[in-house]
Each structure stands twice: as C-alpha cells, then as structure tokens.
Amino acid sequence: MKKIMLVAINQPKRYAFCLALGYLKSYLENDPFLRSAYRCVIGNYSIEEFEEDDIIDDIAKEQYDIIGFSCYSLNVTLNLRIAERLKKLWPECLIVLGGPEVSEISEKYLVDNPYVDIIARGEGEVTFSEIARKILEKDHDFADVEGITYWNKNEIKVNKSRQLLDDLDKIPSPYLNESILLDNPKNIALVETFRGCRFKCTYCYEGKNFPKLRHFSVERIIGDIKYLIKKGITEIWLINSTFNYNKPLLTRICKKISEVNSEKKARLVADLRAEYIDSEVVELLKSANVVIAEIGLQAVNKETLENIKRPFDRNKFIENFRLVVDNGFKTCLDVICGLPGDNFFRFARTMKFVINQRPVSVSGAFLEVLPGTEMRESKERFDLVYDPQPNYEIISNYSFSADEIRRAKIFTKKIIREYHSVCID
Ligand code: B12
Ligand SMILES: C[S@@+](CC[C@H](N)C(=O)[O-])C[C@H]1O[C@@H](n2cnc3c(N)ncnc32)[C@H](O)[C@@H]1O
Ligand code: SF4
Numbered sequence: 001m002k003k004i005m006l007v008a009i010n011q012p013k014r015y016a017f018c019l020a021l022g023y024l025k026s027y028l029e030n031d032p033f034l035r036s037a038y039r040c041v042i043g044n045y046s047i048e049e050f051e052e053d054d055i056i057d058d059i060a061k062e063q064y065d066i067i068g069f070s071c072y073s074l075n076v077t078l079n080l081r082i083a084e085r086l087k088k089l090w091p092e093c094l095i096v097l098g099g100p101e102v103s104e105i106s107e108k109y110l111v112d113n114p115y116v117d118i119i120a121r122g123e124g125e126v127t128f129s130e131i132a133r134k135i136l137e138k139d140h141d142f143a144d145v146e147g148i149t150y151w152n153k154n155e156i157k158v159n160k161s162r163q164l165l166d167d168l169d170k171i172p173s174p175y176l177n178e179s180i181l182l183d184n185p186k187n188i189a190l191v192e193t194f195r196g197c198r199f200k201c202t203y204c205y206e207g208k209n210f211p212k213l214r215h216f217s218v219e220r221i222i223g224d225i226k227y228l229i230k231k232g233i234t235e236i237w238l239i240n241s242t243f244n245y246n247k248p249l250l251t252r253i254c255k256k257i258s259e260v261n262s263e264k265k266a267r268l269v270a271d272l273r274a275e276y277i278d279s280e281v282v283e284l285l286k287s288a289n290v291v292i293a294e295i296g297l298q299a300v301n302k303e304t305l306e307n308i309k310r311p312f313d314r315n316k317f318i319e320n321f322r323l324v325v326d327n328g329f330k331t332c333l334d335v336i337c338g339l340p341g342d343n344f345f346r347f348a349r350t351m352k353f354v355i356n357q358r359p360v361s362v363s364g365a366f367l368e369v370l371p372g373t374e375m376r377e378s379k380e381r382f383d384l385v386y387d388p389q390p391n392y393e394i395i396s397n398y399s400f401s402a403d404e405i406r407r408a409k410i411f412t413k414k415i416i417r418e419y420h421s422v423c424i425d
Helices: 017-029 032-037 052-059 074-091 106-114 127-138 218-232 248-260 279-290 300-307 314-326 344-354 402-418
Strands: 002-010 038-046 066-070 094-098 119-120 150-153 155-158 190-193 237-240 265-272 290-298 330-337 361-366 392-396
Touching: 002 052, 002 074, 002 106, 002 127, 017 032, 017 038, 017 066, 017 127, 032 038, 032 127, 032 218, 038 052, 038 155, 052 074, 066 074, 066 127, 074 094, 094 127, 106 119, 106 150, 106 155, 119 127, 155 290, 190 218, 248 279, 279 290, 279 402, 290 314, 290 344, 330 344, 344 402, 361 402, 392 402
Parallel strands: 002 038, 002 066, 066 094, 094 119, 190 237, 237 265, 265 290, 290 330, 330 361
Antiparallel strands: 119 150, 150 155
C-alpha cells in the first residue's frame, strides 16, 4: 500500500483543524480504488508547539510516496524548508504544493524550489486524487491532469486550468467520515457554507480563489454542525467571506442551526458586512448562537475605498454596528494599514472611527500584496513597494511614505494592545 502525508502548519496559539486537507483526504478516500491503494494521513502542526526539526522528525517516522503541503502566505516559507529537507531524505517522494499562495505564481515557485514536483492550482480535491491515481500508473504521465504546473524532466509544464466542481456536496464531509479527527475538543472547527465572495475588494484573494459563488446544501452544513456538537466541539468558525450577504439563505441556515444547537453548546464565529445587518439578522444570529461577529471596515477615506473597490455606507455602518454591540455580540473590527490612498493622518482617522464604534477587539492587519489579486496587478498604478518575499508586506505607496507606514505600524500595534483579543473563553 502506498502512503500519503498531507501537511498543514497552522498559525500560533489556538489552532483549527485544516479543512482544506480534510477535503483532499475525504475526496480521495471516497474513491474505492484510491482508498484501497493508499493510506492517507494528515499532519496538523501548530508553530507554537512544533519547531521545524520536530515537524521533520514527526513526518520522518514513516516514509511517504506523496507529501502534500497546504500553502498560505503565512506558512509557505516554512513549508518549503521542510519540503526541501524531506526531498533530500527521500528523493523518490513526490512533493506537491497547493493552496492560495502558490496557485497564481506556480511557475515561479517551481523555478525557485526545484525539489517541488507539482503545484496544484485552485480547487484541489479532484486534482489531488488524479495526481494520486497517476502515481499508481507505470509512466507517471501528468500531461492530462488539469490544474497542475509540474516538472516534466527539466521542463516546466503548465496544464490547462481545472473547472470548478459543479456541486460542492460531491466532496464528502471530512468530519462525518473522520478524515479530520476531532481528537482535541479545544480546537476550532471550520465550516464552509459557500465558496467565493460576491464582493471583489482588490487586495483580497478570497473572491478570486473560487471565482464563482457556490454553496454547500443546507442539509450538508447542518449535518456537519450537528456532528461537531455531538463530538464536543465548542467553537465553530463559519469561514465565509460574508455570512450575511444573502438574507433568505442566512435565515434558513440560522433557523436550522438553532434547532441542532438549541442548548447553545457550540459558539459560532461569523464574518459579517455591517451594511447588511438589521434587527432580524441579529435575532437570527443570536438564535444560532453566533457570539463573535467579525466585521470588516478596512478604511473610511473615500479615495482609499475607491482604490480598493469597496463600497461603504458610513451611516448604515455606524447604525448597524451599534445594533450588534447592543445585542451583546463580541465584535472584532478589521482594518488594513498601508492601503493606497491612505496616509498617516487618513489612517489615524480610520482608527478614530474604529475606536468610536467601541468594538471589543480590533484586527489591524498590514497590507499584504497577495499573488493573484488586483492590488498586485496595480503595482505601477499605486506605486506599490512591498517585500518581495511572503507575506508581501507593504513598505510604501503613492500616498503613504515608508516612514509614515512605519509610524502607522507602531501606532496600530499600540492600539491593538489596548483591546482585548476576541477569544471565546
Ligand atoms: C480561516 C482563514 C484564516 C484563519 C486560519 C485558520 C486556520 N489555521 O486554518 C485565520 C483567521 C487565523 C486567518 C488569518 C489570516 N489570513 Co486567512 N483565511 C481564512 C479563510 C477564510 C479560509 C481558509 C480555508 O480553510 N478555506 C477553505 C479551503 C477549502 O480553501 P483553500 O484553503 O483555498 O483550499 C483549497 C485549495 O486552495 C486547494 N489546496 C489547499 N491546500 C492544498 C494542498 C494540496 C497538497 C493541494 C493539492 C491542494 C490544496 O484545495 C483546497 C480545496 O479545494 C481564507 C479565505 C478562503 N475562503 O479560503 C483566508 C485566507 C487563507 N487568509 C488570508 C490571509 C492573507 C490571512 C491573513 C494574513 C490576513 C491578515 N493580515 O490578517 C491572516 C494571517 C494571520 C497570521 N499571521 O497568522 C488569505 C491568504 C492568501 C495567501 N496568498 O496565502 C486568504 C486566501 C484570504 C484573502 N485575504 O485573500 N485566516
Ligand atoms: C478574509 S478577510 C474577510 C473580511 C470580510 N469579508 C470583509 O469584508 O471585510 C479577513 C480580514 O483579513 C484582512 N485581509 C484580507 N486581505 C488582506 C491583505 N491582502 N492584506 C492584509 N490584510 C488582509 C482584512 O482586514 C479582512 O477583514
Ligand atoms: S475583503 Fe471580504 S468582502 Fe472583500 S473580497 Fe475579501 S472576503 Fe470579499
């Protein structure tokens, strides 16, 4: 039997079960032929608990035929170091990368890191299963596997892109079939209710990684949440771009969640757009036991908002945010420092606006000029200077000098320290 290891390196502190890898395993094992040919395991590591050497030692307890890494801007550098060392240990092992960080600049990643064999671009479930199937064939010919960029002897081949799955329910739930082992109830479980985003903020890849809006069925979502609650999971993140963008759908989902979560054993976290909140939405969220509302603001300056293509209705925002606060939700308000159009004083005005809303917590991120985003394509237009290495942090732009950004960062960090981080316990 051949062996697959799927590696997820999570951010520090509390960590979530990696949903992406759960899906890959679940989809692969749904195929009887692949299930009988492979043993597939997921290594979920938190950088707080594991040093680089510990991760290598843990993986190297067994020799694998395929090792897959889930790559985001925050973990790709460490993933690559680990992949390189494992390839030296086992030259025959196929190293596969996937995830939003590598999807759009796959050729660059292969050129810079020749020990990586294949990069899966975009949605990974079907692509990864096809790669695994090819490994079982004699000639290992990947020419007809859509959605991959790979080394063919000494040449890089970029195969045509893969169509998105027409029906997300075709991916079996990784919770129900135990692809994701819920071995630590303190961990956070991620539940995806749809893929994509109907907004297209230029700095964000979320609307672009899955360019069409597709939904899991309500039955599927509720089945997962019911199971997670039964397993003792107390914190569930609904990882949607904007949970409340569609009120009829939100109504159906929240009503069903309130039935399976009637004892409020699980506390939920959701990303919301303030402008789409009203008192009915608030009641629905409460009934489902959504306790943390993460709300994006990003900026208040008109020119900045135009540059990032983000609609903003100031009065509605203030009114609806108050509704959320007054109804006892823990709120986290997101802003981004370093956006083109802002400068120190304009950014300070955004921060003043944030403080006036009295959120429980503030998430102050520094602009990352992410691969595949419109922001990255606007490098010249906005005179963007950013770190060429992940996480591509902004250094300066046409309106925000490097020194002002440096000072704004100090100021942001101080403000964040003043706020409690939104934490359920
Ligand atoms: C949950 C989440 C988080 C959680 C992480 C929890 C965790 N450990 O999993 C938290 C809140 C911590 C977080 C933080 C941040 N995040 Co975040 N986050 C997400 C979110 C909403 C969901 C991720 C997810 O699970 N998606 C569902 C899975 C199924 O999709 P997927 O990951 O893309 O996986 C599919 C494919 O990519 C592919 N694939 C993935 N891995 C692999 C591996 C292999 C081998 C293969 C073959 C295929 C494959 O197949 C999968 C199935 O189709 C995404 C947006 C989104 N909707 O995806 C952003 C996203 C991943 N985050 C992003 C960013 C930028 C951040 C922040 C840096 C933002 C900030 N500055 O505050 C911070 C980082 C904080 C830090 N320093 O740690 C970016 C990443 C872009 C990039 N180039 O990496 C995204 C895409 C959103 C965006 N802004 O565009 N995030
Ligand atoms: C995945 S986004 C979802 C936010 C929500 N949908 C909204 O409309 O604001 C979560 C947060 O990550 C931050 N973020 C997203 N893209 C970023 C980038 N390129 N650089 C820095 N922070 C970013 C933003 O503050 C954002 O609110
Ligand atoms: S920031 Fe939020 S609304 Fe804008 S594209 Fe990203 S997920 Fe969608």
